[in-house]
Every structure is written in C-alpha cells, then in structure tokens.
Amino acid sequence: MITNQNALFAIETELLTKVYGSGNTEVVAMKDATMKVRQGEVVALLGPSGSGKSTFLTAVGLINPPSSGRVIIRGQLVLDGAEAKTNLRTFRRQHIGFIFQKSNLIPFLSAAENVQIAMELNGESRRAASKRSMELLDYLGVADRAKNLPSMLSGGQQQRVAVARALANRPSVILADEPTAALDSHRGRQVMELFAQVAHDQQAGVIVVTHDHRSLDVFDTQYEMEDGRLSSPK
Numbered sequence: 417m418i419t420n421q422n423a424l425f426a427i428e429t430e431l432l433t434k435v436y437g438s439g440n441t442e443v444v445a446m447k448d449a450t451m452k453v454r455q456g457e458v459v460a461l462l463g464p465s466g467s468g469k470s471t472f473l474t475a476v477g478l479i480n481p482p483s484s485g486r487v488i489i490r491g492q493l494v495l496d497g498a499e500a501k502t503n504l505r506t507f508r509r510q511h512i513g514f515i516f517q518k519s520n521l522i523p524f525l526s527a528a529e530n531v532q533i534a535m536e537l538n539g540e541s542r543r544a545a546s547k548r549s550m551e552l553l554d555y556l557g558v559a560d561r562a563k564n565l566p567s568m569l570s571g572g573q574q575q576r577v578a579v580a581r582a583l584a585n586r587p588s589v590i591l592a593d594e595p596t597a598a599l600d601s602h603r604g605r606q607v608m609e610l611f612a613q614v615a616h617d618q619q620a621g622v623i624v625v626t627h628d629h630r631s632l633d634v635f636d637t638q639y640e641m642e643d644g645r646l647s648s649p650k
C-alpha cells in the first residue's frame with residue numbers, strides 16, 4: 417500500500433537483522449538496522465570491515481534478504497523478513513540501481529552495450545536504449561570509450577560505465593558499495609558528486625558505503641555501522 421506519508425521516503429528499513437549460519441558458526445551480521453532515506457537524500461554508510469555494511473546494502477538491494485525486519489521502497493513493502501512481497505527480480509530491475517566495488521561489466525559487450533542491455537531488459541526499445549546509453553556515457557565522461565570492451569578500459573573508466581548502467585532505468589533507489597575504491601581521489605569525488613546530483617535531479621534515495629572520508633561533505637546524512645548495529649543519523 418502506498419500512502420502519501422510513506423512515499424516521501426525512497427527507502428525505509430525497519431529492524432533488519434541478518435543471521436548467517438547456525439549453532440557454532442552463527443554470525444549475527446546485522447541487528448535491528450533501521451534507516452529512512454528521503455527522496456533526493458544522499459546517505460553515507462561508514463564502518464569498519466566486517467561491521468555489516470554490505471549485508472545491510474544487499475538486503476536493501478533485494479539481493480540478500482534479511483532474516484527478519486522489513487524493507488519498504490517508496491512506500492511499498494517489498495521484503496518482510498526473507499519473504500518477498502513482490503517479484504524481486506522485476507522490482508530490482510525497475511527501481512534499484514546497484515554499483516559494486518568492482519564494475520561487474522559483461523566482458524563480451526561494449527561499454528555502450530553494457531548500459532543499453534539494462535534498459536532493453538526493462539522493455540525499452542533498442543533505439544531509445546542506445547540513445548540514452550550514449551547520453552549517460554557522455555554525462556560520465558566516457559563517451560569516447562562507448563565501442564570498447566571493458567577489458568580495454570581503465571578501472572576508473574569501467575566504474576563510470578557501471579555507474580551509467582546503474583542510472584539507466586532512472587531508479588528511485590541507488591545503492592553503491594565502495595564505488596570509488598578503484599578510483600583516484602579526484603575521480604572518486606566526481607562519482608560521489610554525481611550521486612548527489614542524480615539524487616537531487618531524479619529524487620532518488622542514495623546509500624553509498626564508503627571508507628573515503630575526504631568526500632563526506634557531499635552527503636546529506638551519515639550513518640556508522642558497528643558490530644551490525646546502525647548509529648543514529650548525523
């Protein structure tokens with residue numbers, strides 16, 4: 417159910433908990449993680465290695481469901497614990513852009529085709545997808561690499577293509593897991609600023625896991641994760 421009040425939030429998580437394994441090998445990777453991200457808000461998620469940041473992000477990204485708790489996207493309950501309340505694959509494709517630490521581009525498709533295919537899978541015509549793909553690559557400063565295979569691009573260029581791909585379907589939620597780890601500080605900052613711009617232009621909610629304290633001024637809100645628990649927003 418979509419209510420006006422809920423629709424103000426791009427992302428809401430309620431008491432997300434994730435337990436991996438059982439018995440002796442049980443790990444509580446995330447405990448009662450509650451966050452609200454407004455449309456147009458850019459959130460930084462900080463915290464030491466192993467604190468549960470990726471677990472949180474992949475739960476919100478509908479890749480790795482929580483053991484309990486709820487994920488609500490634009491007012492729609494999508495995950496109730498591990499139970500899917502909608503077709504997760506379709507929902508993800510339409511509403512969520514995910515950027516990983518490594519670009520994960522398809523190696524046998526050109527940069528442009530990597531962006532294009534995300535739109536074609538979403539029902540866009542080849543012509544429209546091709547046009548937007550070029551616009552996005554241009555926006556990200558890699559239009560001159562459009563015809564190249566990923567293996568011919570630098571790490572930073574690959575990452576910018578991955579960002580273009582994540583933006584292709586105009587997602588209402590953008591999630592990025594250390595997207596600038598492979599970039600120099602200048603390019604890293606550019607990517608962070610781009611997220612802020614996209615969040616504001618498209619009214620998307622953005623969560624970025626980052627260790628890069630130099631770009632924190634770009635974010636509206638910061639959360640810290642420690643031992644699976646989220647701090648209050650700062």
Ligand SMILES: Nc1ncnc2c1ncn2[C@@H]1O[C@H](COP(=O)(O)OP(=O)(O)OP(=O)(O)O)[C@@H](O)[C@H]1O
Binds near residue numbers: 436464
């Ligand atoms: N598939 C899994 N099976 C068992 N334990 C896991 C699994 N994935 C993560 N964990 C554990 O859950 C905890 C949180 O891991 P997570 O990857 O979410 O942390 P993180 O903050 O993203 O770390 P990093 O910054 O190093 O990527 C860690 O103790 C980790 O070992």
